[in-house]
Amino acid sequence: MPRPKNQEERRAHLIQAVIDTTARTGLRSLSLADVARRAGLTRGAVLYYYDDLDALLSEAYRAGMERLCDRRDALRDTIGDPALLLGETIRAGLPTGPDDALMRLLYEFDVVAGSSPLHTTLVESMYERQLATYRAVLERGADAGVFRLTLDPATAALNLVALEDAYGLHIVAGNGQISVERAAGAMFEAARAFGAPAA
Known part of the structure; x- marks a missing residue:
């Protein structure tokens, strides 16, 4: 380096x-x-x-927050079609593959959350941002009449975040059972099942 x-x-x-x-x-x-x-x-x-390792880790986590949350929220300013927006939001929330080191770091934080106030605070903050991102996209689609949600936006967002986290963990684990494409496709199908088509 x-x-x-x-x-x-x-x-x-x-x-x-x-x-x-x-x-x-x-x-x-x-x-x-x-x-x-x-x-x-x-x-x-x-x-x-x-100042110390925790300060450095906080900054590294912030890089993950920028990628997983800030950049996805910025998509709402550039993509008008709610279905396309949901599709791009799903894709951008998944790791690029097993070698995605930044996403691996975020999952490592999930593992140690609860053993450190810093880790717990960072993980909770990320989770709330993920929920807010999906909820905003779902509400936009519902308000536009494009999505006919069978779940309230908060519950639908909760399901999408759970899928995103679970599939993402499988991807970075590198066991080959779930590819990025398969995970995205499964999330699209889940979104369609509760009335939010994803392009």
Whole structure:
């Protein structure tokens, strides 16, 4: 990993080092020394940018929040068709494949939630954002008369998040049983079953 030159690049470099190292060692075994080694820095140099490992992990989790939540919410500003919007929201919420290190990190946080106030807070925040994202899409489709929901939007959103999390975990586990395409297709079918067609 080449060393970046400015502070913004260095911080991004460190976040990527956390993501890559966690994919290799797991979150429970992660240490500041591991991250420093991966980034090609000393432990002291890492501490110049972040107060401790928790601060670094929070920033890495924020990168996941941006991808899984912020970018999906931004789709509502660019996609007018509710069915297409739901389809793209589903696709963007799944890992790209078994090697998706950022999504693997998010699932690692789920595993350790409850053992640390930081991890619990981050996981709960992500979950609430996922629910809000799907609910907003479903409500838009219902308000437009495109979706004829057989479940209230909150319950439908709950089901979609449960499927997204379960299928995503299978994908990053890399056992080959569930592909990204199969997971997306199954989620589309579930959405159609409660009256929200996904394109």
